[in-house]
Amino acid sequence: MKSLWSRHWFLILLAANLFLGLFAPPELHPVADNIVLRNVILFCVLWITGLSLSADAIWQAIKRPKYALLGVAVNAGFLPVIAWGLARLLPDQLALGLIITSIAPCTVASAAVFTRKGGGNDAVAVMVTIITNLGCFLTIPFWLSWTSQSVTVASSQLLHPASLAAKLVLMVVLPMILGQATRRLKFVDVWTTRNKERLSVVAQCGILSMVLIGAIRCGIYLRTIPMSEIIGPFMLMIGLALLLHLVALAAGYWLSGLAGFEFPNRVAVTIAGSQKTLAVGLQLALMVGGGMAVLPMVSYHVIQLAVDSVVADRFASRGGGKTKS
Numbered sequence: 001m002k003s004l005w006s007r008h009w010f011l012i013l014l015a016a017n018l019f020l021g022l023f024a025p026p027e028l029h030p031v032a033d034n035i036v037l038r039n040v041i042l043f044c045v046l047w048i049t050g051l052s053l054s055a056d057a058i059w060q061a062i063k064r065p066k067y068a069l070l071g072v073a074v075n076a077g078f079l080p081v082i083a084w085g086l087a088r089l090l091p092d093q094l095a096l097g098l099i100i101t102s103i104a105p106c107t108v109a110s111a112a113v114f115t116r117k118g119g120g121n122d123a124v125a126v127m128v129t130i131i132t133n134l135g136c137f138l139t140i141p142f143w144l145s146w147t148s149q150s151v152t153v154a155s156s157q158l159l160h161p162a163s164l165a166a167k168l169v170l171m172v173v174l175p176m177i178l179g180q181a182t183r184r185l186k187f188v189d190v191w192t193t194r195n196k197e198r199l200s201v202v203a204q205c206g207i208l209s210m211v212l213i214g215a216i217r218c219g220i221y222l223r224t225i226p227m228s229e230i231i232g233p234f235m236l237m238i239g240l241a242l243l244l245h246l247v248a249l250a251a252g253y254w255l256s257g258l259a260g261f262e263f264p265n266r267v268a269v270t271i272a273g274s275q276k277t278l279a280v281g282l283q284l285a286l287m288v289g290g291g292m293a294v295l296p297m298v299s300y301h302v303i304q305l306a307v308d309s310v311v312a313d314r315f316a317s318r319g320g321g322k323t324k325s
Contacts, residue, residue, distance in 0.1 A: 021215020050179020
């Protein structure tokens with residue numbers, strides 16, 4: 001039991017938070033509408049993300065950018081187009097949620113961990129994370145304005161590209177830059193290196209609190225419609241989220257092979273190209289979507305953790321589990 005908790009505590013608490021949020025009492029409903037609280041949590045999570053990034057890993061990837069750029073192309077270019085086509089099969093809020101999932105940037109933690117586990121070049125995965133996160137104030141407004149024309153959103157004001165870009169700079173880009181700038185201080189760098197795992201746990205707890213907020217919003221909405229009307233679309237949404245992730249993995253693996261990349265870099269492109277960050281995706285879903293828009297993001301996150309764990313093991317058995325640059 002202890003081993004199960006140590007390996008899967010995040011997924012266990014993720015499921016618990018979803019359950020608690022969906023069936024939250026009315027006293028907790030105001031928490032779901034507290035925009036300041038959401039913004040503070042996201043800022044802290046992304047500040048920790050920036051703080052955790054290694055300058056050495058960044059420099060290694062910068063020296064050979066073609067690997068990271070292909071991962072970025074899959075993550076921020078290919079996936080939104082595929083999701084746009086799949087989303088047409090879903091009701092409006094779930095469709096918007098799937099689109100938001102596809103345009104969210106890459107996640108630093110699991111992308112680097114699974115890449116390293118699979119014997120890949122984790123410096124490339126880190127670089128894909130940095131580029132997609134720092135560039136999301138450009139890519140998200142573009143894709144959202146283009147792909148969401150066929151679905152209904154909560155607020156057209158938030159979808160204005162300039163307004164959304166400004167919000168993303170403040171919420172995503174700024175805290176990551178501040179986190180990396182903070183690490184330039186020698187004593188901070190030493191402390192961060194020693195406490196990297198603890199910082200990761202703190203960031204994950206922040207994400208769990210955002211899941212709870214999103215689940216409360218979703219639960220409020222679900223109470224307004226008959227359950228029989230949502231079971232079918234919900235199951236379809238899970239299937240489409242799984243399909244979207246598998247297509248992303250296949251595209252990254254095939255394209256990197258076509259480009260003649262070495263095995264470690266091919267692993268990095270495959271995994272980082274398919275991974276999406278829960279923190280930014282949830283915040284975006286809460287900003288522009290309704291109560292149900294958070295479910296595709298959460299579903300995709302669970303799917304990527306489960307599927308990529310298996311994929312990384314397969315890569316490791318094939319490549320001997322040795323990371324190369």
